[in-house]
Amino acid sequence: MPDDPIASVEPITAAAEIVDRSERIVVLTGAGISTDSGLPDFRGPNGLWTKNPEAEKASDIRYYVSDPEVRRTNWKLRAEGRLWANVAPNDGHRALLPLQTRGVLDTLVTQNVDELHQRAGIDPDTVVEIHGTTRKAGCLSCDYRTDMDTVLDRVRSGEPDPACPQCGGLLKSATISFGQALVAEDLQRAQDAADRCDCLLAIGTSLTVNPIATIVPRARRHGAALVIVNGEPTPFDSIADVVVRGSISHVLPEIIGSSAR
Template identity: 65%
Template sequence: MHADAAAAAAAARRMVDTAERVTVLTGAGISTDSGLPDFRGPKGLWTRDPAAERASNINVYVSDPEVRRSNWARRASGALWADVEPNRGHEALVHLERRGKLHLLITQNVDELHQSAGNSEDLVVEIHGTTRKVQCLSCDYRDDIEIALGRVRAGEEDPQCPDCGWLLKAATVSFGQSLDPVDVARAERAALECDLFLTVGTTLAVSPINMTAPLAAQSGARLVIVNGEPTEFDALADVLVGGSISEVLPVICGLDAPGG
């Protein structure tokens, strides 16, 4: 680990040690070490596959059957999710929960790797939904996405809701869809209630959830930002930690010894 990152991680660790309620906000950067590409980087999903970006707009998805068919075919091929496992960064946040310090884990990721790593379902808010589940765009139907993918592999190109016959979509929040107001309220409340707010692997550029960071800071919480590149709110941070997330986060959360 680079000396600057090690020193910053050690400082952040001391803040975590004295904190009682840590609210965490994670983004794509925590999952890249699990082999998941981000969206808009040089090797990003949408950079390489513009059709996938078009399918992420709800109006396009609903109005264009060809977009839905290619989207289902891409998901059913399974390439995106092959061999994706939580990494040391995810394990560090499980350790934080086991220490009794995790107040809420807000994630912008749709990969369920926090739950796979061992964080409790009821402490994770998936603000942008999850690709591991499927939902109906009309009724309350929701299930494991493998059920829909099985239907696609069996020959259905655009599977429809078993309850009402309307369109199915991965349970992510697409562009043009609203965030769940209950999730947003939980996140904002957790930002106000914590004594340390820890952001990991996000440039804090996506509104409105990025505003939980200044909200926490303004209400008196310490702000620790862990990211490989600058973020929108670096000026508010008590500590900025660069370097590899899967290396620095275990130190910050007390899973690994400092200076290692």
């Protein structure tokens, strides 16, 4: 970075200049863009898993499949709104909308499972939910898939561990649990987008979760500019054109808002 003249100007301005001149942008987002919506993290003092160790067990497919008690606790917490409270998009999510309006948002790859990008107005067809979504549920044995609320209504009506209406199999939120493989076509979409983009914007992600983090060096190898916006250092800061630190919901509107001028 020291040899790059762009590094000598203020990072937000430098990032805005890159975004402004880019025509095919891939955005990769992580938990950091949703924390300002009040979504708790997992392992912090008030983390989901710190307060509900059973919920962490439920995120491991082995426990979930083998232990009915883990499933019952998980459905109960969800039905009571204690796992993912009803949260709304924040300024960080909304800050991405001008990219869509300008027609330069190629693909938005998110590690989040909260659907807040879509709720903020991003076209669902543009979004790759690489770790799935908590807003839907599916059967582990067949192709049954439904809205989470449909399953939670059954839980609230007295079914503690509702079974698949098609095959009797186990239902689970449509998220990728530990021990579960990513959806191959989702990963392929993300990789293809990384190969063809001229700018990759990584926002609110530690870039330590593989394999999705590998689209960052992949995009770089294919010649894309790399902008990282995150509160903490990432393993790819050294190959980024610009690294911006700070609150996502504050700095992102400055980076993208100013690019729309």
